[in-house]
Amino acid sequence: MAATEFGQAVRRWRERTSPESAGLPLGGRRRTPGLRREELSQLAGISVDYITRLEQGRATSPSQQVVEALARALRLSGTERAHLFRLGGLQPPQPDSVPAHLTPGVQRVLDRLTGTPVAVYDAAWTLLVANPPYAALMGDPSAWRGLERNAVWRNFLGPNDRVRHTPQSRHALQTALVADLRTATARYPADQRLKRLVAELHGESDRFAELWDTGIAGHHEAARKTIDHPHAGAVTLDCDILTVAGSDLRIMVYTAEPGTEDAERLALITTLGTQTLVG
Missing domain, CATH: 3.30.450.180 (Beta-Lactamase)
Known part of the structure; x- marks a missing residue:
């Protein structure tokens, strides 16, 4: 269930993130106003195959590095970022840890x-x-x-x-x-x-x-x-x-x-x- 919820959240936030807001050109005709998996892969430095498996709930236990990269690429707010960490079975980074959030x-x-x-x-x-x-x-x-x-x-x-x-x-x-x-x-x-x-x-x-x-x-x-x-x-x-x-x-x-x-x-x-x- 947790893996499914994590993947659903990633897909939902991917589909709401426009290419322009992510610093990408709009390009030609698109099925969705949001990011393609290939574009999220480029922004996060994560393979398209792994993103697909995450969204489909077939990949479990993403690392802190992967969750952080996805949160950064999807331009998540602080609250959304913390929620994604919890969905991934991880504790959100604490204030006394080295911050990895891009303003x-x-x-x-x-x-x-x-x-x-x-x-x-x-x-x-x-x-x-x-x-x-x-x-x-x-x-x-x-x-x-x-x-x-x-x-x-x-x-x-x-x-x-x-x-x-x-x-x-x-x-x-x-x-x-x-x-x-x-x-x-x-x-x-x-x-x-x-x-x-x-x-x-x-x-x-x-x-x-x-x-x-x-x-x-x-x-x-x-x-x-x-x-x-x-x-x-x-x-x-x-x-x-x-x-x-x-x-x-x-x-x-x-x-x-x-x-x-x-x-x-x-x-x-x-x-x-x-x-x-x-x-």
Whole structure:
């Protein structure tokens, strides 16, 4: 019964959410004014097959990550979001946990930056949402699960990403990430997922343990980064970390100086990459 109610709620909210309100073009003729399953899949980073099984009550026990992604994609209110968590058999996130809710203002900013690579992270550097240009530039993160979605974990324990680093730039990045994580643990001491993240990093990465135990401090600064794209080659971009007043959200934005070869290369990556992701 619970699985059926969860699926019915997802379908009901999907059918009431217009493409325009979700930042998507209206497109051609539609059977329903709401989102297609394919569009919800694109927005939430969840496969169409899994959404179908959820709506039909054939998939049970969705993870917190899946419920959060659906709530975000469907633009649910706080009350609706909490209700969806309960229908999924989960406790809604508590005030003393790292918030993963995107404010309407942040969501509208993302909707308008359709040609710019943008990703939003929470206070613990867990990826909440990445737009199609970001996925085209950095690699599609939709298949990442659990700790794979955490930038600190990926930096210390995961596979190499596409960003080219010098020893100095890697040290600065790791220092800033550890400092941010320490700040998050102080602000959200009751968050169990955050505690497990720090414990795993401390136990599995000597480098993380060294930085953590020294209490080193640092902060993110604007930087120029070179990304080695597998098809377009090297592209050098400005990477800025924007913060939202009254929120712990971190918005990562990649831009290129207009009129440069890097700008042309980024435009090519964005155009071809997003076509591949949507197709």
